Amino acid sequence: MSTGARHAGWILAGYAAAACLVALAIVPALWLVVGAFQSPQARLNTLSGPWTTDNFRDAWETGGLSIAAFNSVLVTLARAGLNVALAALAAYPLARFSFRGRQTVFVLVLATTMIPEQVIVVPMFKIAAGLGLYDSLAGAVIPFSVSAFGIFLCRQAFLAIPRDLEEAAWIDGASSLRIWWSVMLPLAAPSLALLALFSVIGAWSDLLWPLVILQSEERFTLPVAINRMLGVFATNPRVAYAASVLAIVPIVVFFIAIQRWLKPELFGGSVKG
Amino acid sequence: MKQGTLRAHRTITPWLFLAPAIVVLGVFFVGSAAQVVVFSFTRYSAFSEPEFVGLQNYRALLSDRVFFSAIANSFFYLLVTPALIVLALGSALVVDSTVRGGKLLRLLLFLPVVTPTIVAAVAWRLVLSEDNGLLNQIITLVPGAGPVRWLTEHPFTLMSAMMVTAWKGFGFYMMIFLAGLMQVPASTREAAAIDGAGPVGTFLHVTLPSLRPTIVLIAVISSISALKVFDELFVTVRGVPTDQQTAVPYIYDLAFERGAFGAACAAGVVLFAVILVFSLINLRLTSGRGE
Numbered sequence: 001m002s003t004g005a006r007h008a009g010w011i012l013a014g015y016a017a018a019a020c021l022v023a024l025a026i027v028p029a030l031w032l033v034v035g036a037f038q039s040p041q042a043r044l045n046t047l048s049g050p051w052t053t054d055n056f057r058d059a060w061e062t063g064g065l066s067i068a069a070f071n072s073v074l075v076t077l078a079r080a081g082l083n084v085a086l087a088a089l090a091a092y093p094l095a096r097f098s099f100r101g102r103q104t105v106f107v108l109v110l111a112t113t114m115i116p117e118q119v120i121v122v123p124m125f126k127i128a129a130g131l132g133l134y135d136s137l138a139g140a141v142i143p144f145s146v147s148a149f150g151i152f153l154c155r156q157a158f159l160a161i162p163r164d165l166e167e168a169a170w171i172d173g174a175s176s177l178r179i180w181w182s183v184m185l186p187l188a189a190p191s192l193a194l195l196a197l198f199s200v201i202g203a204w205s206d207l208l209w210p211l212v213i214l215q216s217e218e219r220f221t222l223p224v225a226i227n228r229m230l231g232v233f234a235t236n237p238r239v240a241y242a243a244s245v246l247a248i249v250p251i252v253v254f255f256i257a258i259q260r261w262l263k264p265e266l267f268g269g270s271v272k273g
Numbered sequence: 274m275k276q277g278t279l280r281a282h283r284t285i286t287p288w289l290f291l292a293p294a295i296v297v298l299g300v301f302f303v304g305s306a307a308q309v310v311v312f313s314f315t316r317y318s319a320f321s322e323p324e325f326v327g328l329q330n331y332r333a334l335l336s337d338r339v340f341f342s343a344i345a346n347s348f349f350y351l352l353v354t355p356a357l358i359v360l361a362l363g364s365a366l367v368v369d370s371t372v373r374g375g376k377l378l379r380l381l382l383f384l385p386v387v388t389p390t391i392v393a394a395v396a397w398r399l400v401l402s403e404d405n406g407l408l409n410q411i412i413t414l415v416p417g418a419g420p421v422r423w424l425t426e427h428p429f430t431l432m433s434a435m436m437v438t439a440w441k442g443f444g445f446y447m448m449i450f451l452a453g454l455m456q457v458p459a460s461t462r463e464a465a466a467i468d469g470a471g472p473v474g475t476f477l478h479v480t481l482p483s484l485r486p487t488i489v490l491i492a493v494i495s496s497i498s499a500l501k502v503f504d505e506l507f508v509t510v511r512g513v514p515t516d517q518q519t520a521v522p523y524i525y526d527l528a529f530e531r532g533a534f535g536a537a538c539a540a541g542v543v544l545f546a547v548i549l550v551f552s553l554i555n556l557r558l559t560s561g562r563g564e
Binding site: 032146 | 451553
């Protein structure tokens, strides 16, 4: 076999592998879309009709998805906004100031990355309930409004910023908060965007904590509502499929909007801690 | 003033910046972590106040067959790690070598990462349906192969949840591999190619060795998240008995279905000890890099 032919063979194999991977990534989601549009008479896991949009209507109205969608948007925006703000605030002195206790704070923050929420969910529930957060959207937001991971990500971004820019602002008489806001934040934008992306994905997807802390249906977030539908509409899972399809749409739109920030380099940094 | 700091400031300033984060992490994470240990030594239910009982919860766990099954299943679940690494590394290599459309491919393979886990679980529940699910339709094309009971028969139920974990995760780890591949100088790979190494030889002798730290790192991170798995099992294989699930669903069941908070905390402490081993390895790895 000539070198050229062998080269062409590798290219072909590459395309075949790419096609298989894309199929793996999107076929399950597409299969869900098919199921969501099938009427109860249609056989699931086939491409046969009759087709209908009733499942979406049932999910939205009977299944209470409209309220859940609203709650999810609220909780996700609050969690993502707070995660970026609180992490960026905390990271600034850790990256730039010298003060007594800095090392201790840093080590303690580091230690919280080793505490899995799944392990401490019981006392966290009791603490949140004790603070009056049981069955409230604030309760779904506040315990997860900052993460040690976010603080590290921001700290690393700040450490990479040259000091000259802050010095210039300092000489001009700007306050610490002013410098943080108008010098540090804009320069750390790619990392902040990545943190926002992770926070949005995490909050939108979170099931365990909302499941524990939320009680009334009118406060359910989308994952909790979908989980409930799997039980309530057990005989017609197509309603839950429709709800699931509706739950993907906003996050995919958000992802496509933010995808130009999605650079592998950032991921390399994000796992370093 | 220490060398390297920008300037003097009022002592209160750094603490004002730190305060919100410290309060949240302190109250909810450090506070909960301390309490989980305390509660683990108490008889404490949804209907009673905690009462100190010493090691009783731990002794009860040791004689609980269901707990041992759940922990064993958690270890079985760790097998998702090699699957994730192969899938993620394969994806990274394909994306990296694609001349045109690499960006689009990267985007498409990242889509499962942004999909909410419960949606991924519902989708796979459909694909894995036992009567005529897509996967069983494909399997039964093979002569002699019967449909697999993905949603009810142990350990296929675990494997079903692992498929969801792998599907949802490989795009994320692919990005880390792509970052790792950027560290492998193209010139090194080209030099290997000029020396007559084929793509396989270049991969085995140049690319793979230089990706070793990335592989180890991903193995540790994905093992930690495998030990913490909940959504995939809770949704994909709904209703499967607790002894066929992993540690976190066991804890959830104990605490929020049975109301046995104290026992659930003891189980949590044991799981934490297991995860800690992996976390410490992770800490060693990450603090050695990038400094």
